[in-house]
Amino acid sequence: MRHESSISAATDESPVIAHPHPHDDRAEPLGPRHERALRIGIGGPVGSGKTALVAALCRTLADTLRLAVVTNDIYTTEDADFLLRHSVLPASHIRAVETGCCPHTAIRDDISANLEAVEELEAAAAPLDLILIESGGDNLTATFSRGLVDLQIFVIDVSGGDKIPRKGGPGITTADLLVINKTDLASLVNADLTVMENDAKARRGNAPLCMLSLVRDPQATDVATWVCHQLATATAPEPSG
Amino acid sequence: MTVRNRDAAASPGPTSTLLLLADGRFPAGGYAHSGGVEAAVAAGRVHDLSTLESFLTGRAATTGAVAAAFCAATCARGSSDIQAIAELDAELDARTPSAALRAASRKLGRQLLRATRVVWPHPAWECLATTYPVGLHQPIMLGATAAAAALTPRSAALLALQEAVIGPATAAVRLLGLDPVAVHAAVARLLPLVDHLAAAATEYAHGSPEDLPCHSAVLLDISAEHHATWEVRLFAS
Numbered sequence: 001m002r003h004e005s006s007i008s009a010a011t012d013e014s015p016v017i018a019h020p021h022p023h024d025d026r027a028e029p030l031g032p033r034h035e036r037a038l039r040i041g042i043g044g045p046v047g048s049g050k051t052a053l054v055a056a057l058c059r060t061l062a063d064t065l066r067l068a069v070v071t072n073d074i075y076t077t078e079d080a081d082f083l084l085r086h087s088v089l090p091a092s093h094i095r096a097v098e099t100g101c102c103p104h105t106a107i108r109d110d111i112s113a114n115l116e117a118v119e120e121l122e123a124a125a126a127p128l129d130l131i132l133i134e135s136g137g138d139n140l141t142a143t144f145s146r147g148l149v150d151l152q153i154f155v156i157d158v159s160g161g162d163k164i165p166r167k168g169g170p171g172i173t174t175a176d177l178l179v180i181n182k183t184d185l186a187s188l189v190n191a192d193l194t195v196m197e198n199d200a201k202a203r204r205g206n207a208p209l210c211m212l213s214l215v216r217d218p219q220a221t222d223v224a225t226w227v228c229h230q231l232a233t234a235t236a237p238e239p240s241g
Numbered sequence: 242m243t244v245r246n247r248d249a250a251a252s253p254g255p256t257s258t259l260l261l262l263a264d265g266r267f268p269a270g271g272y273a274h275s276g277g278v279e280a281a282v283a284a285g286r287v288h289d290l291s292t293l294e295s296f297l298t299g300r301a302a303t304t305g306a307v308a309a310a311f312c313a314a315t316c317a318r319g320s321s322d323i324q325a326i327a328e329l330d331a332e333l334d335a336r337t338p339s340a341a342l343r344a345a346s347r348k349l350g351r352q353l354l355r356a357t358r359v360v361w362p363h364p365a366w367e368c369l370a371t372t373y374p375v376g377l378h379q380p381i382m383l384g385a386t387a388a389a390a391a392l393t394p395r396s397a398a399l400l401a402l403q404e405a406v407i408g409p410a411t412a413a414v415r416l417l418g419l420d421p422v423a424v425h426a427a428v429a430r431l432l433p434l435v436d437h438l439a440a441a442a443t444e445y446a447h448g449s450p451e452d453l454p455c456h457s458a459v460l461l462d463i464s465a466e467h468h469a470t471w472e473v474r475l476f477a478s
Contacts, residue, residue, distance in 0.1 A: 030355050074473055097477075098475060098477040099272075099273055100272050100274065100412065101412075101476075102415075105272050106272075106273065109266065109268060110268035110270060110272055111268070112268055112270040112352035112355050113352060113477070116352060
């Protein structure tokens with residue numbers, strides 16, 4: 001049971017990869033300046049549960065945070081309904097971005113369409129605390145540009161095979177939080193959670209890792225806690241000097 | 242070190258600048274637009290290399306030629322003449338009957354401005370961003386970019402035409418699984434036409450904005466309107 005939902009590395013430990021402070025904007029917004037929301041990218045392979053995690057985070061955090069979502073996934077009315085029904089976000093706080101069959105390009109090599117969507121949301125729904133940017137389902141090498149997001153969560157799942165963490169790749173090794181999702185299915189797909197967790201730790205050192213089952217924890221409690229912690233850190237006053 | 246510093250301070254040649262701007266990897270959002278190919282594929286009008294080649298020819302000679310003329314004309318007027326840019330932008334707006342295509346063009350113009358203001362800094366960019374919060378039409382912004390990068394109107398026209406052809410060509414590779422090499426061979430066969438159209442477009446560079454060409458591709462306009470209503474789109478236009 002201990003695998004169901006736990007962040008295995010303390011969130012206040014120094015991450016393995018050093019990133020610029022979230023307030024170090026690499027690109028000035030193209031238009032009116034708004035209070036800048038924290039941007040968190042959520043990436044990972046197709047079907048690993050990104051949309052469900054986004055919905056869970058919205059549900060858990062919407063009471064305390066002003067948040068909005070940009071989705072790059074192939075986006076049907078069903079997806080929109082899913083997000084609307086399973087969260088408390090109004091439609092005006094959700095933007096879809098088409099990626100021309102190149103989901104990785106939209107989050108890494110040419111982030112302009114996503115920056116447009118983010119800034120549109122900041123203009124239309126200001127002030128916002130948090131913007132979640134969900135990538136289209138891609139492969140293990142698809143990570144977000146630091147010009148687009150401040151932090152990124154990479155979501156894999158047990159049914160993709162328990163060797164996935166060992167494969168590594170930039171998503172697994174460098175994401176600010178790695179989520180191994182659908183732990184409730186492990187026994188059904190012969191996935192060894194201990195192997196997955198140990199391999200992930202070997203790849204990531206002390207960087208945070210979360211074993212998640214949205215069936216057993218529909219609030220995604222530990223991921224939401226991590227997000228709140230990041231938000232608190234990002235908005236803390238800069239040390240003087 | 243001295244040599245490197247001196248080289249870094251020197252101005253780049255026009256060809257290297259043109260190559261940088263024409264590269265499909267230049268991050269200005271074009272990869273997510275199919276230039277009407279997604280709609281044409283769904284309707285069965287483009288389904289193989291031969292139908293794609295016809296589509297590309299038609300697109301180059303219509304919307305491509307218009308984009309090239311406006312791009313060249315903007316380039317000829319430079320990046321700072323906001324009044325001239327406004328006039329050209331309004332004229333191109335009037336030549337784009339589809340609201341979906343107008344919106345797509347302006348969004349691409351904004352995305353290009355995002356890249357341009359960092360790659361080729363110029364005092365005009367902030368003013369354009371403020372005056373056109375939803376963006377200039379992409380060919381106008383491309384012309385202004387070309388001017389700031391010290392390119393000629395002829396190069397600007399070539400850039401616009403190149404984009405009008407290569408964008409839908411690569412979209413077709415992704416949508417139909419066509420052989421990418423065969424598709425590039427088809428594009429290469431179109432280059433004499435592209436050169437001819439660019440030369441013709443350049444002749445308008447110093448002309449009056451209302452005299453610029455207004456070739457239209459009615460099917461592209463209509464299918465773009467349909468495309469914008471689809472529940473699931475892989476491309477933004």
